[in-house]
Amino acid sequence: MKNKLIRITIGIITFVCLMAFTACGDDGNSGNSTAPQYGRGTITSSSATNEIASCLNGTNPLGDKYCCTNFGYRCDVTSSSSVKEVPSSSSQVVFDYLTSAKTMNFTLTYYKQKSVNWDASSNSYTDGDPRISFNIYFIQPNGDGSVVSTGILVAFDDKGDWAGAKEFMTSVPALTDTIKVCPSVIDQDVLVDDDKSSGYCYLVAHVGRMDDYTVKKQDDYKSTDYTLEWEWYLE
DSSP: OHHHHHHHHHHHHHHHHHHHHHHHHHHHHHHSOOOOEETTEEOOSTHHHHHHHHHHHTOOTTOHHHHHHHHSOSHHHHHHTSOOOOOOGGGSOOOSSOSSOEEEEEEEEEEEEOSSOSSTTOOOSSOOOEEEEEEEEEEOTTSOEEEEEOOOOEEOSSOOEEEEEEEEEEEEOTTOOEEEEEEEEEEOOSSOOEEOOOOOOEEEEOGGGOOTTOOEEEEOTTOSSEEEEEEEEEO
8 A cells, every 4th residue: 555655656746747847848938939040130020921021022111221131132132233333544554655646736935045146246135047946856665766857947037036936746656755855046147057056955754644735835944045945735
């Protein structure tokens, strides 16, 4: 009788423990259940299922970006519709030399005699008979190049100064890196002409970087016999 009572007692205790264990497991699952994962978002309510469906169909009122951020859907749509950057002009390659031929517009603008006695011993600043011309060199990076002469742009007799515009146009070859301008001033005499040129030339390098119509003003500042000014631009 005693042994039977013990077995019944043990059975009851076992049954109670099993019931308690099952109840604890059910409570843990119902209180701490983890929602299923969809893409990059987490479903936390039953309404989210409808949101997933609307994202898949492309009908979610919050848009494709919302679907991409929260659920990982429609991301391909948002990326393909994004604005692509277009390189600015500052990123374009610029060369020191001309990549194509251009036209040079050259203009003589001013002359003035600065020394006396161009004609024997007249002791005058207006006794010169200048014939003014220029040689223009177009030099490539390797040193090769070509030269063109403007010919005589102005020819004065007994004239001390002049201001105006005497123009000359020529083609500048492709690959030109440096333009060198060499003025020539010849005082014409009855017997022998006098070369009053300073003997200097004036350079502008890396003309490939110049914008069209950028005016370059130059003068023969090395001369002690005259003032001479000119300007030019490319187009």
